[in-house]
Amino acid sequence: MSVRFVDIHVLQSVPPSCVNRDDTGSPKSAIYGGVRRARVSSQAWKRAARAEFENHLDRSDLGVRTKRVLELIVNDMAELAPDMPLEQRLERANKVLEVGKLKPKPVKAKKNAAEGEEPGIAETDYLIFFSRAQIRSLAEIALNSDKPTAKEVLAAASSEHGVEVSLFGRMVADNKLLSVDASVQVAHALSTHGAEIESDYFTAVDDERDADDQGADMIGVIDFTSATLYRYATINMDLLAENLGDEGAAIRAAQAFVRAYALSMPTGKQNTFANRTLPEAVVVVLRDDQPVNAVGAFEAPVLAKGQGLVAESARRLAERLASVQSFLDAPIATFVTTSSGAADVLAAGSGVPFTSLVEAVGESLAASFVTT
Incomplete structure (x- = not known):
């Protein structure tokens, strides 16, 4: 059976931050399920993934x-x-x-x-x-x-x-x-819950001012939000192999993207908020029929109820991925890494370290190409 699509699902919580700003300087947002959500644009995360490539790929593989x-x-x-x-x-x-x-x-x-x-x-x-x-x-x-x-x-x-x-x-x-057709599609990241935009009022004082001089020398406001984000991207393996002209190169490129997309973080206001976190969960699903974005799991916003947002978000995502089989065949393979006990429901006892996940994706893709 041939792997045609590599779906990547990520749950990731970020603390107060302004990862991706709109034209007014506020964190980007969107209405989904009738509720305002925090949003990070696909362009922002693709740029972050490209920056992450520099840590893993040879310069000859990179673009400008x-x-x-x-x-x-x-x-x-x-x-x-x-x-x-x-x-x-x-x-x-x-x-x-x-x-x-x-x-x-x-x-x-x-x-x-x-x-x-x-x-x-x-x-x-x-x-x-x-x-x-x-x-x-x-x-x-x-x-x-x-x-x-x-x-x-x-x-x-x-x-x-x-x-x-x-x-x-x-x-x-x-x-x-x-022109070259893109073999990767990246969705805008959305919070699994309703998200409010708050404002940080700050002041600064001149280091060289006189001791008896009262007041601030600078006053400003920075908008921020915090969120548990659902992130999704998919790779069209047939098109990737066509673009690269080599199946082995396509496998390595897919592994590089899975690694970079999962580990990257847009740099907006990062010095201000130090918001770089790791995902709570990464789920990679190999399919032969069509890509499936599981954002519908969060059309009704998750509520914390004093227990946080990750556990319920993970449970909803697990249910949504399982329910896909009501419409489509079972996936060829699914690989899961979790870094939080709250997200372990996604692993169902079969979670692996992230490095092993990337290796397993490559092995499965290689076997798929061999058998076709």
Whole structure:
């Protein structure tokens, strides 16, 4: 039986914090089940997972999302051909991007205290996601030809996607041939319960003020909330293998994402609140039919009733995952790690350490590919 989808369910409590802010500086929120919930956007947690990749993956597997593609290509060209003048590198790199329909536009000059103004290197209109290997390939094209072809550029940008581009995809409005479908979907994290936004009123005093000078030198307010969050993401293994072009690489990428998604934390106001926690529970479900987001377990908000929120959240999640079989076949495999006794109902006596969970996911995926 083939594993087509890897579903990742996470329960995680965070203390007073402002993990992900809206345009007013308040923690993001959403109405669900008719009740205001704390929310962390999918974009915020994908960015956090990408940062976590840097602790586990080789630089060649990583990507860069930037408007400064031209500058990166020019820098790689300098490494490969240090004797080529900057003007020539810029001209050739520009041609590569132009035939790829990614013509950069000039930016304002940069101010340099020592040398005055220096011209800024042109940037694309929007952020574009390339792997480091693709940047290097585009630099090689620029070095090898002063008349690059669209076919060459497309070939370079359509191979060696690396882990990040293969997982998160790439959208290029000006040249859809360069777009890559994401093999990962990430839901907005929601609190399993109703959540209130509170305000911290703070003051600060100048260290150098006179001893008899009364009052504060700075006054401010920071909004925060606390929550037990339900987080969900799913990996399309067929698409991941297609993007990477190798089943073994797809397995390693899936393991890397499970690890990074579970252990990461967005950095919003982290110095203020020191809110980095570990999940109470991680449940990874391997399916051959369709991905299943279990957020419906919390459509009716969990109530603490003086006993906390984790135990009831875990019980609800366990029931929801079991009830999926009323509609779909049983999953191929389920792996669970808990760090809190309150969440042990999810493990049902078969919980494993998180490192073992990641290894077991890889072994099951490998067996799935072998048998198909």
